[in-house]
Amino acid sequence: MRPVFTLLSLVxxxxxxxxxxxxxxxxxxxxxxxxxxxxxxxxxxIDLRAGYRTQWVGMEGAPTSFYASFHTSLNKNDRNTKxxxxxxxxxxxxxxxxxxxxxxIKPHHGLGAVAQVDKAGLLKTSSLSLSYAYHLxxxxxxxxxGGLLAGIKQYRLNVDALDLVTPNDPFEASDFSNMNKAxxxxxxxxxxxxxFLGVSGMQLLRSNSNSAEGGPYAxxxxxxxxxxxxxxxxxxxxxxxxxxxxKMAESGVVMVDGNAKLTYNDRFWTGISYRHxxxxxxAVGIYINHMLDVSYSYDVTTSAINTVxxxxxxxxxxxxxxxxxxxxxxxxxx
Numbered sequence: 001m002r003p004v005f006t007l008l009s010l011v012x013x014x015x016x017x018x019x020x021x022x023x024x025x026x027x028x029x030x031x032x033x034x035x036x037x038x039x040x041x042x043x044x045x046i047d048l049r050a051g052y053r054t055q056w057v058g059m060e061g062a063p064t065s066f067y068a069s070f071h072t073s074l075n076k077n078d079r080n081t082k083x084x085x086x087x088x089x090x091x092x093x094x095x096x097x098x099x100x101x102x103x104x105i106k107p108h109h110g111l112g113a114v115a116q117v118d119k120a121g122l123l124k125t126s127s128l129s130l131s132y133a134y135h136l137x138x139x140x141x142x143x144x145x146g147g148l149l150a151g152i153k154q155y156r157l158n159v160d161a162l163d164l165v166t167p168n169d170p171f172e173a174s175d176f177s178n179m180n181k182a183x184x185x186x187x188x189x190x191x192x193x194x195x196f197l198g199v200s201g202m203q204l205l206r207s208n209s210n211s212a213e214g215g216p217y218a219x220x221x222x223x224x225x226x227x228x229x230x231x232x233x234x235x236x237x238x239x240x241x242x243x244x245x246x247k248m249a250e251s252g253v254v255m256v257d258g259n260a261k262l263t264y265n266d267r268f269w270t271g272i273s274y275r276h277x278x279x280x281x282x283a284v285g286i287y288i289n290h291m292l293d294v295s296y297s298y299d300v301t302t303s304a305i306n307t308v309x310x311x312x313x314x315x316x317x318x319x320x321x322x323x324x325x326x327x328x329x330x331x332x333x334x
Contacts, residue, residue, distance in 0.1 A: 021063045022223055023118045023125075025042060026273055026281045026297040027051060027316045029243060029259055032333055033071050033112060035225045037131035038147030038189035041073030041110015042332045046321035056301065057310040061121035071112025071131065072322075083184060091172075096199060105143055107136050114151075122158040127151060133321040142193045149185035149202070152180070153220070181205075181220055191332055198227045222250040239263045242333055266329035277314070278303050290326040293318040 025034060032048050033039040045324040048070045056062040110133035118125045129151025137143050156178050187200030229243030245257040255278070261271035266287065273281040279302055285295035299312035320327065 003142050021294070023053075023116065024055070024064070025051065025053060025065070025277075026279075026299055026312070026314050029246070029261060029271065029273075029283075029296050030285065030293075030295045030316050030318065031069060032189075032196075032198065032227065033069055033131075034075065034114065035069070035202075035227060035245070036187035036198045037112070037144040037149040037185055038111035038133045038187040038198065038200070039333060040071040040131045040133040041108065041135060041148055042071075042133075042145065042189070043327070043330055044073065044190070044325060045323040045327060046070060046072040048319040048321060049132065049316060051314065051316040053312065053314040055299075055312045057313065059305075059310075063118065063120040065116065065118045067114060067116040069112065069114040071110060073135070074107070074109045074111070105135060105136070109134055109326055110145070110147070110302050124156045124158065125153060126156070127153040127183065129185070133189075141194075143191055145189040145191070147187045147200075149183070149187075151183040153181045153183050155181070161224075183220070191232070193331055195230045196228065196333065198225070200225045224248045229304075229334075236266045239266075239334075261334070263329065263334065273297075275299075281312075287328050290301060290328050291320050293320075 003274075004254065025031075028034050031051065033047070043280070048068075050068045050070035051066070053065045054062070055064065076091075078117040084215065087175075112131040114127070114129050114131070126288045129149050131147055131149045133145050133147035135143055135145040141249075144181075182205050183202075184204045185200060185202040186204065187198060189198040191197070202223040202225070205220065209304055225245065225247045227245045229241055232240045232242075234240055241261040241263065243259045243261070245259075246254070247257075248254045256276045257273060259271060259273045261269055263269040268287075269285045271283045273279075273283065275281070279299040281297050283295060285293060287293040295316045295318075297314045299314070300306075301311055
C-alpha cells in the first residue's frame with residue numbers, strides 16, 4: 001500500500017501547488033478583467049476575448065490554459081461622453097474659446113463572465129465565474145469601480161491514466177478524482193485615461209475536502225493581486241505604458257511582474273515583461289479595426305526548468321461588439 005500513499009501525496013502536493021498560483025498569463029495586460037472583477041463594464045462596448053497559453057513547450061504534461069471572457073457596461077450607449085468645461089471668465093463654450101475637452105463617465109453597472117480550462121499532467125481544472133461591478137466618478141477625471149466575482153471550480157484527475165499498484169484501489173472512486181469548489185473574489189479599480197491602480201482577492205472562500213481523518217485534503221488558497229500602470233504620451237502618435245503587478249498566495253508565495261508597452265497610433269503595440277525568477281517575455285499586438293485585435297507573447301524561461309523544456313507561447317484574440325463609437329484602442333484599460 002505504500003506506493004499508493006506515495007501517489008496520493010504526489011497528487012495532492014500537485015493540487016496544492018497549483019492552488020497556490022492561479023494559471024499564469026503574460027497577456028493579462030490585454031485583459032485585466034482576468035485579475036480583477038471591478039474591471040467589468042469599464043469600456044463603452046461589449047468586450048469579448050479568448051486566450052490560449054501553452055507553457056514549457058516540449059515537456060510531457062506541461063500546463064496549457066484556455067479562457068473565454070466577456071464584460072459589458074449597462075446604459076453603455078451614452079456612458080462615455082465629452083463635456084466642455086468653462087473657465088471662470090464666463091466664456092461661451094459654443095465659441096470654442098477658453099475651453100477644455102474632458103472625458104468623464106456616468107455612474108453605471110458592469111457585468112461579465114469568465115470560463116477557463118487548465119490542464120497540467122493528469123489534472124484538469126475547469127472554472128466558470130460571473131462578475132458584477134459598479135463604476136463611480138470621483139472627479140472629472142478619476143473614477144472608482146468595485147467588483148464582486150462568484151463562481152465554481154472543478155478539479156478532475158484522469159484516473160484512467162493512473163498506473164496503480166493495487167487494482168481497483170478505492171482512490172479511483174474517491175471524491176478526490178472529481179471535486180467541485182465554490183469561488184469568490186472581490187476587487188477595486190481606481191482609474192482615469194492616464195493611470196490605473198487595482199487591488200483584488202481571489203479564491204476567498206475556505207472550501208476543504210477531506211477523505212478521512214488524517215488523510216489527504218485539498219483546499220483553495222487565497223490569492224491577492226495589486227496592479228498599477230501609467231500612460232505617458234511621448235508624442236501625438238506614441239504612448240508608453242509601464243505597469244507592475246504583485247501577486248501573493250496565502251501560503252506566502254509572492255511573484256512580481258514588470259511590464260512596458262509602447263503603442264503607436266493607437267493601432268500597433270509591442271512590449272516586454274519580466275517575471276521575477278521565472279521568465280522574460282516579448283509581446284506584440286495589433287488593433288486591426290474597431291472590432292478585432294490580436295496579441296501574441298513569447299516567454300523565455302529563466303528558472304531551472306529551462307533545462308528540460310522549451311519556452312511558452314500565448315495568443316489572445318479580442319472582439320469589440322456593439323462598438324457604436326468605433327473605438328480602436330481601449331480608452332480606459334490599455
